[in-house]
Amino acid sequence: MSVGIGMNLNSWMAELLSNYRSRTPKSATLYDRACRKLPGGTTYAIRFLSPYPPFISRARGPYVWDVDGNMYIDFWVGHGALILGHAPDEVLEKVEEQLWLGTHYGYDHELALELAELVTKVVPNVEMIRFTNSGTEANMYALRLARAYTKRNYIVKIEGGWHGGYDGLHKAVTKPYDEPESAGLPDEYLKYTLVVPFNDVEALEKLFKSYEIAAVIVEPIMGAAGIIPPEPNYLKELRKLCDAHGSLLIFDEVITGFRVALGGAQEYFGVKADIVTMGKILGGGFPIGAIASRSEIMELMDHIKHPRKSERAFHGGTFTANPISMVAGKATIEYLSKNRWVYDRMNSLGLMICRRVDELRSTLGIDVYATYGGSMVGLHFTKKRPVNAREAAELWVPEDALKIMNLYFRLNNILYISEKKPHFFLSTKHQYRHVEKLVSTLENFLIRLKSMVSKN
Numbered sequence: 462m463s464v465g466i467g468m469n470l471n472s473w474m475a476e477l478l479s480n481y482r483s484r485t486p487k488s489a490t491l492y493d494r495a496c497r498k499l500p501g502g503t504t505y506a507i508r509f510l511s512p513y514p515p516f517i518s519r520a521r522g523p524y525v526w527d528v529d530g531n532m533y534i535d536f537w538v539g540h541g542a543l544i545l546g547h548a549p550d551e552v553l554e555k556v557e558e559q560l561w562l563g564t565h566y567g568y569d570h571e572l573a574l575e576l577a578e579l580v581t582k583v584v585p586n587v588e589m590i591r592f593t594n595s596g597t598e599a600n601m602y603a604l605r606l607a608r609a610y611t612k613r614n615y616i617v618k619i620e621g622g623w624h625g626g627y628d629g630l631h632k633a634v635t636k637p638y639d640e641p642e643s644a645g646l647p648d649e650y651l652k653y654t655l656v657v658p659f660n661d662v663e664a665l666e667k668l669f670k671s672y673e674i675a676a677v678i679v680e681p682i683m684g685a686a687g688i689i690p691p692e693p694n695y696l697k698e699l700r701k702l703c704d705a706h707g708s709l710l711i712f713d714e715v716i717t718g719f720r721v722a723l724g725g726a727q728e729y730f731g732v733k734a735d736i737v738t739m740g741k742i743l744g745g746g747f748p749i750g751a752i753a754s755r756s757e758i759m760e761l762m763d764h765i766k767h768p769r770k771s772e773r774a775f776h777g778g779t780f781t782a783n784p785i786s787m788v789a790g791k792a793t794i795e796y797l798s799k800n801r802w803v804y805d806r807m808n809s810l811g812l813m814i815c816r817r818v819d820e821l822r823s824t825l826g827i828d829v830y831a832t833y834g835g836s837m838v839g840l841h842f843t844k845k846r847p848v849n850a851r852e853a854a855e856l857w858v859p860e861d862a863l864k865i866m867n868l869y870f871r872l873n874n875i876l877y878i879s880e881k882k883p884h885f886f887l888s889t890k891h892q893y894r895h896v897e898k899l900v901s902t903l904e905n906f907l908i909r910l911k912s913m914v915s916k917n
C-alpha cells in the first residue's frame with residue numbers, strides 16, 4: 462500500500478534541531494568559524510549535514526566521535542574508502558614505519574612496484590597500472606588513454622553516473638540532467654560526452670549507430686546515484702556492444718574495486734573491462750587513484766616506446782605513487798587477499814539490511830526500497846525499486862523528510878551520507894549489532910513518518 466503526503470514536518474524538524482543543537486555546541490562554534498574561511502562552511506558540499514555537520518575529532522573501527530564527545534556508528538567510512546574501518550592496526554603499523562623512512566620521495570621506489578604487482582594479480586584482466594591521487598584524476602587519464610588508443614573522441618557516460626569533477630565527465634550527474642553540473646563549464650568541453658540511462662541497452666545501441674565512440678564509461682554498480690545494481694546481463698551487453706563497435710569498456714571501479722569482491726565488479730559479475738579505474742579502498746585510507754588495463758593499452762603511456770608526445774597518453778603528478786599511499790594500499794589489499802571470507806560476511810550484512818527494509822515496507826505499508834550493492838546499500842523513498850538515476854530521484858516524500866531522517870539518525874548515534882540520498886557503506890569492522898541498530902532506527906523513523914502521512 463502506498464501513502465501520500467499530507468504532513469507537516471516542521472514541528473518534527475524543530476524538535477530534532479533543538480535536540481541536535483543542545484548535543485553539539487562545539488560543532489556549532491566550529492561551523493560558525495568555518496563559514497568565514499571555507500565556502501559553505503564545509504570542505505566538500507556532500508559532507509554538509511544541516512543545520513551544520515558534526516565536526517569529527519577521532520575515528521576507530523566502525524565509529525567516529527565528534528568534538529562534543531558524541532560517538533556514532535559510521536556508515537560512510539570515508540566516502541566508502543575504509544573497508545577495514547577507521548584507523549585499522551594492520552595499516553597503521555606499516556604507515557608508522559614508513560613515515561620515518563620518508564613520506565614522499567619524488568623518485569621511483571619498490572613499494573609502488575609491489576602494489577602494482579599485487580593489484581595486477583588480484584584484479585582480473587589488467588597487466589599494468591599507473592597511480593594517481595584521486596578517482597577523478599584516474600578517470601580523466603583513462604578517457605585520454607581510451608581516446609589515444611581508439612583515435613576517436615566520443616565518450617559515453619551513464620545518466621546520473623559520478624566519476625569525479627573532471628570537466629569531460631561532469632555532465633548529467635544530477636537532476637535536471639540537461640542543466641550544466643557546474644558554473645564555469647563551457648559546452649565545448651562536453652561536446653564529445655554522450656549520455657544514456659543505466660540499464661538501457663537500446664539507448665546505447667542507438668548511439669553506436671550515430672557516433673564513433675572511443676569508450677563507454679560505467680560504474681558497474683552506480684554509486685552516488687543511489688547504489689543501483691546492473692540488471693542481469695546488462696554489463697555483458699555493454700561488453701558485446703563495445704566489442705562489436707571497436708570501443709573500449711571502462712569500468713569505474715573507484716567504489717566497487719576491492720569492495721564487492723577482491724577483484725572488484727569484473728570478478729563479481731564475471732564481465733571483462735578494457736580499462737579499470739580505481740581509488741578509495743586502494744589507498745588504505747590515504748589519497749589514491751589508479752588506471753589499469755592490459756599492456757597493449759597501458760603502453761601508450763610509455764615514454765620510451767612512444768617518444769613523440771603527440772603519440773603518447775600523458776599521465777603524472779607530484780604525489781603520484783607516494784610511499785604512504787602505497788604502503789597503506791598494500792597493507793589493505795594484502796589483508797583482503799588473505800581474508801577473502803570478509804566479503805561473504807560484509808555482503809551478507811548488506812543483504813540483511815535490504816531484506817529488513819523489504820519487511821518494513823510490507824509491515825508498515827510505506828514505500829521504501831533498498832538497493833543492494835554487496836557491502837553497500839542505497840535507500841529510496843520511491844514508488845518502486847529504481848533501476849536508474851532518474852527513477853531513484855523520483856521521491857514521493859519532500860526533501861525535508863530525508864533531512865529529518867539524517868538528523869534523526871544522528872540523534873540516534875548513526876552517521877551516513879548524504880542528506881538527499883542515503884547510502885550505507887559497511888566495513889569489515891561492522892557487525893550484526895551495528896546493522897541491527899541501523900534497521901531498528903530506520904523502523905522507528907518510518908513509524909513516526911507514517912504517522913505524519915495521510916492515506917491516499
Ligand code: PMP
Pocket residue numbers: 540594595596597598600623624625626680684685713714715716740741749750
Ligand atoms: N568514481 C566514482 C564511482 C566515485 O564514486 C568517485 C568519488 N566518490 C570518483 C570517481 C571520484 O573519486 P575522487 O573523489 O577520489 O576524486
